[in-house]
Every structure is written in C-alpha cells, then in structure tokens.
Amino acid sequence: MNIIIVGCGKVGSTIAEQLQIENHDVTVVDIDEEVVNELTYKLDIMGVVGNGTSNTVLQEAGISDADIVIAVTEMDEMNLLCCLIAKKTSNCNTVARVRNPIYSNETEFLKKELGISMIINPELAASQEVSRLLSLPSVIEISTFANGKIEILKLKVEKNSVLCGMTLIKMRKAIPGNVLICAVEREDEALIPTGDFIIEAEDYIYIIASKKDSQLFLSSLGLFTDKVKDTIIIGGGGLAYYLATDLLYLGLDVKIIEIDRERCEELSELLPKASIIHGDGIDESLLLEEGLTTASSLVALTNLDEENIMLSLYAKKISGEKIKTVTKINKITFDEVISSLNLGSVVVPKNIMTEHILQYVRALENSYGSNVETMYRLVNGKVEALEFNVNEDSEVVDIPLKSLNIKKNILISCINRKGKIITPGGDDAIHRGDTVIVVTTESGLSDLSEILD
C-alpha cells in the first residue's frame, strides 16, 4: 500500500522502517531536512521536507495515491489538521496521534467530524496495557489474537517450578490446560521448541492457548491468577491518571506518589477515591512508609527511565517475587540489557503506539486481500507470531500436520475454527476458513504456503 507518514520522530521512523520491511511504499514528511535525509538514506523510502499540513507538501508526497496517512508529529493540532486535509484531498484512511486529554474525551466526535479513521492516545493505550498486565500478575507480556480469544503469555520459569526438567510432551500430559509452548527465550537466544525440548530454570516461555486454558494452566502451576488487589503508582502524569481511573473502576486500591504539589491537588480532584501522596518517589523511606513491603504491585511511571528501573529493581529486592512490578521506559533502547534486568513487565509507550498503528495497517491490508490478520514480535523481535486467514485452498489445507513438510523453526501453534480454539497435535489438519497462528524465527512470511519446505 502507499503510506505517508507525517512526523519523523521515534514513532514515525520506527513505523516507517517496519512498514518498508513489510513491502509497502512509504513516504515520510517532516519539517526538519536533516531528519528526512537521514531516514531516506537509511531506508528504502522516499522523503519530502515540509509542513505536513500543507496541501502542496502532501501533494508532493503523493497524497492522491495514498492509502493511509499517519500523522505522528509532536503536536496534536498538527496531526488533526494534517488528517483533515488529507481526508479532504484524497479520501484515504487517516491515523492521528493525540495526547491531550481534552481531545481524548472527544475522540468519537473528532473521528466522525474530521473523518479520521483512528485516533491514538499513547498514554491511554499504555495504561490499558498496564491494566492488562496487572490483571495477570505472573505474566510478563501478553499478546492477543482472534479478538482476545487466543493469548500468547510470556512467563518466567523459576528455579522451584515444576516445569524445570520437563520435556514439552511430558508437560502436556502432566499439567492440565491445553497449552502449547510456542517460543522460548534462553540467554538472549530465541528457540522454537519441539516435543522433546527440555525446559530449564531461568527460561522465559511463551505459551499460547485460549483464555480459559491459560487460566487453568497458570493455576495448576500455582501461579496466582487473581488480579492484584492494590497498587502503588510512582509518578502522576497522564498515564497514571488513565491507569488509576481504570483500576479504581475495577475495584483496586490505588496510591499515587507524585512530586509536584499542584499536580497532586489536581489528581486528588480528578481521582477522589485514590490516595494521593505528595513526595519524591525515589525516597526509600517514603516508599517503605507507604507500605511497599505489603503492596501487591508497583507501577513506575516517572519521566526518567533510570528512576523507573531503579524503583522496580528496589521493589523486587525488598518484597521478592510476590510483588508485581511494571516499569515504564521512554527513551532507553538497549533492549538486551533491559530484558536481562529483573524489572517485571516493561511498558514502552512509543512501542505500544507503534504496534497499534502497525496492527491497523495490517488489518487494512488484510481487508485488501492479504492473508496476515495480526502479527506480533516476541523475544526482542527475534520471533514473529502471525495470524493467517486460510481463505483459498492452499497446499497446507486438509493434510494432517504430522504429514506436512514444515520448515525448521516454524510452529503451527493454534487453530481457530469458527470460534473454537484448537491446540493442534500431529493429527489435526488445517481447514479452509480457519485462522492459524504460526510462530517462527523466520521473518517475512506473508503466506501460509511459505511454511512448507
């Protein structure tokens, strides 16, 4: 598809890079010449230097042929205006980033009147992610398919877990809950396990199952499946506000520690049911005073990545593994280092926004006829989990899986047959009309038939 991205900040450039890899024709627009030059030199895309709200500039970027315009500049107003002009000029799909909470409350109105297809509020999106993580505290990452019916959950195998030393075949027999381990992260390496794979302590396993089965599996392992009962949030920004609203609604006890007096006053008016504490979150004594040792979760949402990292590490140190920690990371990109630290779940708002936008693009492309419905990247980007529609008769249809000559490092993890979730064994076959979830270390799969050797 022809895609125009306005705004080449971190989000814009990451989206551009990913979409170009997925073979779309991408043009970026930014007012900063250096940024545009840098990107067009590095990636197989075209660039236009100029103001993305100007019709002339958009024309130069090829708006008349564009399928989607994604506006992710720093300013909400620019993004909205850009989408409005794009829609008027060419009736394409438009996506805008809007962070100001004033607009967030009016998204439906904006979408309808300005004709914008999708409005993303990065902080709201991130808060929804944190909420989900808090509802399944033993889980580190959650990715969903089939409108939430199928989940891939990332878990750590602790030293005392019953899973240590088990092969996958044994695990399926021993532990109730029809789940499949579709990927394993062991010491920075990504592995697609076969039946005789032995699980070891300190492994991070990705299990795929229906919601029901994953609950059963987790509780059989003795891992808490109950949501946390309370939370301490450090940092009272926009994300904290959205998160607190959601958690309060779900009945949790929420405590927010915020360093700015005025903001504290604001928060106490906005969130009357929450405890607002005025203080510096990285003050050890304050944390202990406010009950860190008995808290069931801690969410570190300050503006400084370093502080958030220290807070989570400290919480884990003081309370042990029973406390669920969520760490917000804004800028730091040393992924391998971050994943080696015991930070619990890590939430990167920009990545979340990027993922949402990419999902939207893929869904749109899917409606244009491609077969990939959803895609996620696991294990630091080394593993892809793709949800394929099986529309036409392809070579993989109606043949038992054990007879299919599938390439190494590809696993057919799940089949969704008209709402029925099947964890496939060797005798199951793929039927027309199914959706199939494939997990692989190979990148660039765009059709189900490519899994065959």
Add this chain to the structure above:
Amino acid sequence: MNYSMIFYLIGWTLNAMAGFMTLPLFVSLYYGESSYLYFIPVIAVSLVLGISLVHKKPKNTVFYAREGFTSFTSVALIWIVLSIVGSLPFIISGEIPHFVDAVFETASGFTTTGSSILVNVEKMSRGMQFWRSFTHWIGGMGVLVLLLAIVPLVGGHNFQLMKAESPGPAVSKFVPKIKKSAAILYAIYIAMTVIQIILLVIFKMPVFDAVVTAFGSAGTGGFGIKVDSMASYSWQIQLITGIFMMLFGVNFTVYYLILTKKFRQAFGSEELRVYILIIALSTLAITFDAGEYFNGFGETLNHAFFQVSSIITTTGFATFDFNVWPTFSKSIIVLLMFIGASAGSTGGGLKVSRIIILTKSVYRELQRTLRPRSVKKVRFDKKPITDDTVRSVGVYLAAYFLVFSLSVLVLSLDNFDFTTSFTATAATINNIGPGLEVVGPAGGFSEFSDLSKIMMIFNMLAGRLEFYPIFSLFYLPFKR
C-alpha cells in the same frame, strides 16, 4: 566494513558480465566471424566465479547508514573488475593483445570516455566492435543501477550503492522503492536508445552502425566504428545524433517528471535551462567563428551544434577534425569539456549543476564580504545554497584539481606538447574521448607510454565515479 557484501556484489557483477557478453557473441555468429570463440571462455569463467560468490547470501546485510566505506569500495572494485574482465575478449582474440591497451580500451568503454588506443577501428571484427560499444551503454546508466533493478539485492541500504555510483552532487528518488526507481531509469534509457536506433535506420544508416552509434550516444561514450567517427554520415544522421546526445545529457529526473505529467516542474529545472543556454550560445559562437571551414550557414550550424552537443555531454563523437578550428572555437570546446553534462544523466565532467552552484557561491561570498549585514539567500533550484553545499562542491573541485595536476605531470613524461598532455587529461577525467593535437579527433592514444595509459585509466574511473570511491581504495590501508 562488510566484506561479504562486497564479494556478493562482485559475484553478481560477474554474472551480469556473462549475460552481457552473450550479445556480442550472437552478433559475431550472425556475421559469420570467428570472434565468438573468444567470448565463450570469458563468459564461462565469469559465470563460474560469479555463481560461487553469490552462492552464500551475506548473513549480515547491514551497512551501517553513515559508514560509507562498504558502498564506495564496492563500487570502485566492481568497476575495476568490469574493466579487467571486460578486456579479456580483446586480449584472447588478439585484436588488442597488449594488456594495458586492452584494459584502457575497456575502461574507456565502461566509463563512457571513448578515448581509443586503436589505430584503425575498422579492422576490428564486428563482434568486438559491438562489445566495445556495448560497454558504453552498460556503463552509462550504471551496472549497480541495473543490478538494483533486476536482482533481489539485500537490505534497505541499496540507496547508498546507487548514490555511490550515480554522478552528480545529489541523487533523488522518484518513488519510494529503489528497485522501482532503478527500473524506471532503465526503462527510459532503453526506450530512448531504441527510438534513436529507429530514427537512424529510417534515415538510411546501416543497422549495425545505428545500434553502435545509439549505444555511444546513450552512454555519452563516443566509440564509433569508423576512423573518421561520424564525419562520413549524412547531415540528417549527424543532426539526429546531435539531438540525442543532448537529450542523454539531461537529468533523467526531468524525463520522469514529464512522464508523470509534472511539466512545470520538469521545464522549471534551473540546470536544464542553463544547460540549453550554454549549448545555444556555444553553438552560435562557433558558427560565427569557424564558418570558413564549411559551405554556408546551415552546414556550419549543423557541425557546430554537433560538436558542442558532443563535447558538453562528454560523448566525443566528431563530424570534423576540430583540431584545425580557430583558437576561439577550440577554447570554447575545451571549456565545454570541463562544464560537462547535467547531473543525473549519463554524461561526465564537473556537471552543470556544480558549475551553477560554484558561480552562485562566488556571488554569495561577494555579498557577504561587501555587505556583511545584509541577509540574502542565494538559491539554486529554489533551495538555498548552504555552507554545506558550497563546501562539498568546493572540495569536489579540489579533488578534481589534484587528480588533474597529477595526471598532467605524469603524462608530460612522454614529452608530447603541453596541449596534448593537458587535453588528454581533460578528455579522460571528464570521460569525453578526444582532446586536441595528438589526441584530437584525427589522432588517438596509442602512442602514450604504459605508465601514462595507466594514469589515464585511473582518470577515467575516478572521473566516472566522481573520485571518492576510487580514493577509498587508497584510504583502506590507513583505515585504522
């Protein structure tokens, strides 16, 4: 530096070479010559080496974006490989037995220079003549550009390769994907070549001659198959060739803009207008100066236009031994050698856009010196000329000057007259072909020593690739 990437690219180049050589092979068979025998071993060896090098796709397809080494060194090495492997048929067949001579002629072919060490080109077999001219066509638009269009090359870093090989201070993309941009360039290139061939044949040029002439015009190279270059053809054929040479010297982005109906942008190009202006003025000046050698205004105009078009586009065809022209006309010719064609075309020289930027930067500097408080933006094609632009064009000029001086010095060891050494250098660095005096249209490069020929091979490659890729080879040992 990504060595595996470099070898991979060389492998594909060798495969491409093998492909290219099949054409002269068929031409040779068509004419019933024995020269086809000499292409076969070269094709075989290239294919074997090529396939073994591309067998393993490089695992690490990244060239770090700001690291220019890999792309520049690849381009330089690829062109050296082209020049050496491409010379093998000439050597094996005995038509150019001496190694340095053969590499000179081949490099002259690929870099679209057109300087020749052959004393009598008409004695060469058809197969070899075809190969010689075909190298112009291949080198004109570029080997890497062709590979980018048809081969599934790696990564999103292909743009750096294209930039390293393409002439001119800036390379623009037409469409987001490099593969498509490269394909579009080649499509326009092929279409124009074919049109020229057809027109020439309509005006009764023999088909072989037409194809060879079109190759020479398209690549703005200048190899012909007659000792007197284009002099013995009809004035219509000369006019058509003159026009097409001029067309191939235009920035191909203009053609893309025309195709996508953006006429105002196309004809609004400042470089295009200055280019045409220079051609018009030079043609008129020479017409009035050199009239005594021709019959009548029309004929003079035709010859003047042809020669101006040929030299400014750095093609090098000649319809007349312009060495005998009055000094004023010859001076214009020499100056045109330096100006060169437009950026983004197949021509050589400094390029019209650089000349414009240099001239305007003098004006800009004058502004700043005489009226330091006044703020005025000097623009080229609507973009302001920044310190960066001036710096990079200025330094390019310095690199040019250094290589030029070295060459003049080395060539002077052969003890020819100064004009010869000077214009031989100019002709090779600017990829033109003929110069003046000994290397004029009626002469050639055969009498230079091997040392001079090697210097000129360096000039040709350096000029075509715009210095930095070739320099990067010498920089390698000092890299640490």
